[in-house]
Amino acid sequence: xxxxxxxxxxxxxxxxxxxxxxxxxxxxxxxxxxxxxxxxxxxxxxxxxxxxxxxxxxxxxxxxxxxxxxxxxxxxxxxxxxxxxxxxxxxxxxxxxxxxxxxxxxxxxxxxxxxxxxxxxxxxxxxxxxxxxxxxxxxxxxxxxxxxxxxxxxxxxxxxxxxxxxxxxxxxxxxxxxxxxx
Numbered sequence: 001x002x003x004x005x006x007x008x009x010x011x012x013x014x015x016x017x018x019x020x021x022x023x024x025x026x027x028x029x030x031x032x033x034x035x036x037x038x039x040x041x042x043x044x045x046x047x048x049x050x051x052x053x054x055x056x057x058x059x060x061x062x063x064x065x066x067x068x069x070x071x072x073x074x075x076x077x078x079x080x081x082x083x084x085x086x087x088x089x090x091x092x093x094x095x096x097x098x099x100x101x102x103x104x105x106x107x108x109x110x111x112x113x114x115x116x117x118x119x120x121x122x123x124x125x126x127x128x129x130x131x132x133x134x135x136x137x138x139x140x141x142x143x144x145x146x147x148x149x150x151x152x153x154x155x156x157x158x159x160x161x162x163x164x165x166x167x168x169x170x171x172x173x174x175x176x177x178x179x180x181x182x
Contacts, residue, residue, distance in 0.1 A: 010048045012038045017059045022105045026112055029056070053118035060109040060122045066102050067126070070095045077133045084137045084146075085173035092150055093166045096157055104158060138177060145176050 016038035020029050029052060031045040038045070049055035070091055071077075077087060096103060110126065113119035127147055134143035149172060157164045 089170035
């Protein structure tokens with residue numbers, strides 16, 4: 001039997017993994033559930049991703065694109081005169097106003113790095129990129145603190161169901177930013 005050429009199969013598997021995690025959580029992610037969701041043979045999932053960690057890394061990289069798109073759509077902090085707290089609060093507001101399942105999925109995969117060391121470098125890439133962008137406007141230590149505060153605010157919104165309050169976020173971010181940045 002001739003092998004069927006299917007250049008999009010790997011991407012369909014990643015998309016299916018994201019849907020499975022969105023529907024069933026990480027506990028529901030297996031090669032078998034992903035193969036069924038992607039409508040591909042089980043061997044295709046293990047061919048492209050020999051371990052579930054490899055598949056989760058690919059899914060996390062793709063999921064991280066959601067926040068990256070928000071950053072890009074708002075200029076990515078390229079304006080040196082931008083109000084840093086307002087920009088960051090706006091990023092969070094736009095991201096949290098998007099599809100909730102996608103936002104929850106990004107955080108679920110991001111937090112999976114706590115127990116899955118293979119995911120840590122990808123989670124760190126996301127954080128390091130954000131810190132790098134913020135560091136254009138403040139010192140690296142403050143940038144890390146702002147990133148941590150943003151994570152905390154987003155997690156509180158997701159976990160408590162409380163509506164995002166951009167004014168509150170902007171005020172808290174402003175409190176962390178030195179009045180005379182380094």
